[in-house]
Structures are given as structure tokens and as C-alpha cells.
Amino acid sequence: MNTNDAVPALAAIAQEHRLAIYRLLVQAGPEGMAAGAIADALGLPPSSLSFHLAHLNRAGMIAQRRESRSLIYTADFERMNALVGFLTDKCCGGQPCGPLAQPASPPAKRA
Amino acid sequence: MNTNDAVPALAAIAQEHRLAIYRLLVQAGPEGMAAGAIADALGLPPSSLSFHLAHLNRAGMIAQRRESRSLIYTADFERMNALVGFLTDKCCGGQPCGPLAQPASPPAKRA
DNA sequence: TTGATATTTCCAGTATTATCGAATCATTGA
DNA sequence: TCAATGATTCGATAATACTGGAAATATCAA
Numbered sequence: 001m002n003t004n005d006a007v008p009a010l011a012a013i014a015q016e017h018r019l020a021i022y023r024l025l026v027q028a029g030p031e032g033m034a035a036g037a038i039a040d041a042l043g044l045p046p047s048s049l050s051f052h053l054a055h056l057n058r059a060g061m062i063a064q065r066r067e068s069r070s071l072i073y074t075a076d077f078e079r080m081n082a083l084v085g086f087l088t089d090k091c092c093g094g095q096p097c098g099p100l101a102q103p104a105s106p107p108a109k110r111a
Numbered sequence: 112m113n114t115n116d117a118v119p120a121l122a123a124i125a126q127e128h129r130l131a132i133y134r135l136l137v138q139a140g141p142e143g144m145a146a147g148a149i150a151d152a153l154g155l156p157p158s159s160l161s162f163h164l165a166h167l168n169r170a171g172m173i174a175q176r177r178e179s180r181s182l183i184y185t186a187d188f189e190r191m192n193a194l195v196g197f198l199t200d201k202c203c204g205g206q207p208c209g210p211l212a213q214p215a216s217p218p219a220k221r222a
Numbered sequence: 223t224t225g226a227t228a229t230t231t232c233c234a235g236t237a238t239t240a241t242c243g244a245a246t247c248a249t250t251g252a
Numbered sequence: 253t254c255a256a257t258g259a260t261t262c263g264a265t266a267a268t269a270c271t272g273g274a275a276a277t278a279t280c281a282a
Contacts, residue, residue, distance in 0.1 A: 014121035029203030069249050069258045092140030180228045180279050
């Protein structure tokens with residue numbers, strides 16, 4: 001993760017509807033949700049939803065797979081971990097400092 | 112932390128220059144940096160820097176204090192922790208799942 | 223006071239982003 | 253093949269954000 005990746009990733013979730021979409025997908029877990037189900041949950045018109053899903057996808061925050069007629073979206077958890085790691089990189093000059101010590105660095109082993 | 116706080120917080124760091132400023136301040140630690148030092152480090156014209164600092168400050172990502180003629184800026188570490196916690200809230204429906212288990216939740220005790 | 227330093231505010235121009243209806247594309251079942 | 257379903261793309265409009273020079277504000281030292 002570097003600045004060129006992080007800025008689009010952050011911009012992707014720095015918007016009311018997209019943040020709602022992303023959090024919904026985080027909560028949905030690896031199974032994900034169909035676009036229609038997201039639209040129902042959030043009350044967004046299809047073209048707006050599609051715009052935001054494409055934005056999140058382009059930024060690598062979510063993934064897409066087709067299941068029959070539906071497109072299923074899932075949150076990319078590793079990307080979020082990488083993003084958090086980047087944001088807190090070299091905290092306090094790398095010295096043991098407290099504020100953000102070991103922020104989300106342990107890269108999440110699957111249970 | 113809720114959506115109304117998180118969107119401005121994310122938008123604040125979702126911009127090339129502001130992300131650079133923020134990361135610089137994270138690395139600077141609690142001592143922070145004067146506006147002028149930030150400008151020197153990043154090569155930004157003063158009015159632009161001020162614009163971005165105000166943006167970050169309004170969003171609560173950084174704090175400001177005066178020291179003689181200089182305004183010193185510091186990263187707000189707790190805010191970042193709260194933000195990360197919000198983003199990964201109820202991951203996978205709250206079940207033990209792996210992907211983002213205990214992301215940055217331990218709220219960082221000072222060393 | 224006066225002058226120098228540090229930083230912000232104002233402003234105008236430019237560029238980017240969000241919205242959503244209508245049209246289109248993809249997949250499936252009959 | 254046709255109609256129905258699920259979702260995306262297109263296009264026009266409105267709103268918001270970024271940039272940087274010039275002027276204003278705050279602080280300090282002589």
C-alpha cells in the first residue's frame with residue numbers, strides 16, 4: 001500500500017452512501033450481498049448504487065462475483081488491513097510510543 | 112464514532128496532500144510539527160497548506176496549539192483508532208470470522 | 223513603534239464528484 | 253425466441269472541492 005493506492009481507497013469510503021455500502025458488506029462477511037439486496041437495505045436507486053459500487057470496486061475495497069443473474073459484492077478485508085497499516089506506519093517515528101502501537105498490524109489470521 | 116463523524120474524517124485524509132500531512136504528523140508523534148515545517152517538508156504554498164490543515168482540523172484528525180509565532184499541529188491518534196473501530200464494526204455479523212477479528216480495538220494504552 | 227516572521231483568510235478560476243431517469247446489457251425460464 | 257429479472261451505462265445537471273496569489277492577522281524582538 002502506498003499513497004497512490006491509499007487515496008482512492010479512502011476516497012471510496014469517504015462518502016455517505018459508499019461508507020454505508022462498505023459497512024454493510026463488512027457485516028455481511030465473505031458471503032457478501034447481491035446488488036439488489038444492498039439497494040433494498042439502503043434505499044438507493046439502482047443507477048446510483050451501481051455508480052457507488054463501481055467506485056468501491058475500482059478502488060479495490062470490494063470484490064464482485066456473478067451468481068446467476070445477481071452480482072454479489074464482498075468487502076476486501078485484506079485491503080482494509082493494509083490501509084490501516086499504511087495510515088499508522090512509522091507512528092511516532094517508529095519508537096515505542098503508545099498512541100497507535102501495533103494498530104492493526106497482526107494481519108488477521110483466519111479462524 | 113458514527114457515520115456523521117466518519118465521513119468527514121475519511122474525506123479529510125482522502126486527498127493526496129492531506130494524507131501526506133497526516134502521515135507526517137503521525138510520524139512526528141505527540142510533539143507535532145509547525146505549519147512552516149510541514150510546508151517545507153511537502154513543498155506546499157502556504158495558502159494551500161493552511162486550507163488543508165483547516166480541513167483536517169475541522170474533521171478532528173489533527174489538533175492545533177500555538178507556540179510563540181508558530182502553530183504546531185499534531186495527529187489525533189484516538190480519533191484514528193475510533194475510525195478504524197467504526198469501519199470494522201460487527202465484522203462478519205459479529206461472529207468469530209477471522210478477516211478483521213480484533214482489528215485495532217485494544218484502544219492503545221500509553222507506554 | 224516599527225519591522226520581520228509565521229500563518230491564515232479571501233477570492234476567483236478550474237476541476238472533480240454526486241444524482242438519477244432512461245436506455246442498454248446479461249442471464250434465465252418457459 | 254420471447255418476456256422477465258437483475259444490474260450497468262449514458263447523459264445532463266447541480267453541488268462541492270482544490271489551487272495559489274494577494275491581503276490581512278498574530279506574535280515577537282529591537
